Amino acid sequence: MTAVRIGWIGTGRMGAALVARLLDAGCDVAVYNRTAAKAQPLAERGAEVVARPADLADRDVVFVMVAASADLEEVTSGDGGVLTAPDHAPGVLVDSSTVSVEASAAVRAEAAERGTEFLAAPVSGNPKVVAAGQLTFAVSGPRTAYDRVEPLIALLGRGSTYVGDGEVARLVKICHNVLLGVVTQCLAEITVLAEKGGTSRAAFLEFLNDSVLGSTFTRYKSPAFVNLDFAPTFTMPLLRKDFDLGLDAARELEAPMPVASAAAQLVASAVGAGHVDEDFAALLLEQARRAGIALEPEDVAVDDGLGS
Known part of the structure; x- marks a missing residue:
């Protein structure tokens, strides 16, 4: 080649x-x-x-x-x-x-x-x-x-x-990115719940990543969640755009997406709160704010699963 x-x-x-x-x-x-x-x-x-x-x-x-x-x-x-x-x-x-x-x-x-x-x-x-x-x-x-x-x-x-x-691949990618947002919002919710209940984010995510529910993605996002490093890989406005495309396709194809619709509103709320230049993992910060807790970096070395 x-x-x-x-x-x-x-x-x-x-x-x-x-x-x-x-x-x-x-x-x-x-x-x-x-x-x-x-x-x-x-x-x-x-x-x-x-x-x-x-x-x-x-x-x-x-x-x-x-x-x-x-x-x-x-x-x-x-x-x-x-x-x-x-x-x-x-x-x-x-x-x-x-x-x-x-x-x-x-x-x-x-x-x-x-x-x-x-x-x-x-x-x-x-x-x-x-x-x-x-x-x-x-x-x-x-x-x-x-x-x-x-x-x-x-x-x-x-x-x-x-x-x-x-153009089937376009819809496949949009479906992928909608799931990306839904999973990240869900991960933010359960991580905040665990921390508010008394465990560290590092400990909770280590357990999750070693369980059958762990994935390449949850492990990859764990350093950002633990140490609050939101250097952008994919920003919230771009994620909002993909939610819009995905929900438009869902309406056209008559495929209800209630969970994705709720996550889209939370992403839009995060954009409105000013999270426009950070990584979309900053959904964690908005979830913590709604739960009434202030997060601090835990300063723990966390493996991102990519050998980095």
Whole structure:
């Protein structure tokens, strides 16, 4: 796969970490980022930096990882987009952004007009998970295109799941993120209950993580809960956006989601209380406030399960 010429659009925290994995594997990678200076560390590692997404149009496979639906449309079919070059178009376009089904379908149609196969490939993880090699992908689109790029995706993380045709992967990712919020709110509630009843957060979470209810996620969030370090991996406003998308889909598909609806209100309340730049694990702080207790960092070394 090292002979495949790869393009990458979007080298923020996640994109940069993933491009670094491709470079470490010896891949030929050219990158575009709206703020070019943020791509410079990748240039120092061997990536070519281009001025416009259209400059990646002659690449075999182009990955996209941008913040929102409008950004995806801009870098693909907007002025200088990767699908607008007059003489070239990528063989496969792989989008790993979290965007709406409608935006994804629109880009798929644009890609088809240029003869480019399009894969929706949202991810589960963050830069720390990427560094640990634990990122996972849900992928939908033409199965033949997935089979072609799966060896590249395998370089980026622990694995990928082909979930079906069209935009199915978008709903899979939204369902994933809604569960992320529900589980975190629930974890905050039971942790506050345990602390108010007399145990430390560190002791309670150690017990939970070693039980059948423990998971990679509960272990990963335990250091934040114990030591109140809410350096952002995923912020509350982004989580609120995904709840909105998930509940919109639930209404459209007539699938009641009472627990998710309640969690969405609590996430919105946390945003209203000013938790906009912290990690969404700060749901713990709002739960403690409602329970009438003030939390303090416990200053305990806690294993996050990622070998960090």
